[in-house]
Amino acid sequence: MKPQVVFVLGGPGAGKGTQCSKIVESYNYTHLSAGDLLRAERAREGSEFGQLIGNYIKEGKIVPVEITINLLKKAMEETMQKDEKKFRFLIDGFPRNEDNLQGWNNVMDGKADVKFVLFFDCGNEVCIDRCLERGKNSGRTDDNRESLEKRIQTYLQSTQPIIKLYEKHGKVRTVDASRSVDKVSKYVTKDDGDILGF
Ligand code: ADP
Ligand code: C5P
Ligand code: MG
DSSP: OOOEEEEEEESTTSSHHHHHHHHHHHSSOEEEEHHHHHHHHHHSTTOTTHHHHHHHHHHTOOOOHHHHHHHHHHHHHHHHHHOTTOOEEEEETOOOSHHHHHHHHHHHBTTBEEEEEEEEEOOHHHHHHHHHHHHHHHOOTTOSHHHHHHHHHHIIIIIHHHHHHHHHTTOEEEEETTSOHHHHHHHHSTTTTOTTOO
């Protein structure tokens, strides 16, 4: 079975990870966060990319796709090898720029079906406040004001155009992510809104 993919996008702190965890509780989807995979690779002993990834993350820049696509592909393959019924994926935080999108098309075109983009729409101020709050405990090198300003710029300059591109093709499902976790979750899942349409 070909992997079925939903790309999950939105600003830093929009709630992508939080909502993906909730979706996974109710639906047979596997959540893969590009950011989490990159952080794991950064921490992996012997990784030749550790330092590069660390620098990119702190600067709020997007890591070259050759690194990210390999991590995603490997994670998808491992999931499907363990259980062939697990062919549905929420890919969170990808594609974040033109380079990401090209890399996906080069490596995954024809090998996976992208169903749509799930877009968590949230104002920049709310995004920053949430990340600063998360930063009190997250231990993340990029949940501070200096990195966040750069991450927001990257989001506006590089990620928004990707969302607009998918929008032109009618492939974006938008969620108002400024509401409470429960309200957003109810809208995303079947209870109310049924935006995933399963
Ligand atoms: P992302 O993966 O989009 O960066 P997260 O899911 O990690 O965002 O959420 C960022 C922070 O905001 C976390 O501390 C999370 O607990 C909190 N959060 C997530 N969704 C909401 C929400 N709807 N309202 C308030 N806080 C939220
Ligand atoms: O999605 P998340 O907030 O975890 O991403 C953290 C950082 O990881 C991004 O700011 C970026 O530096 C890096 N990243 C990336 N390419 C992606 C996803 C994340 O370079 N596709
Ligand atoms: Mg996240």
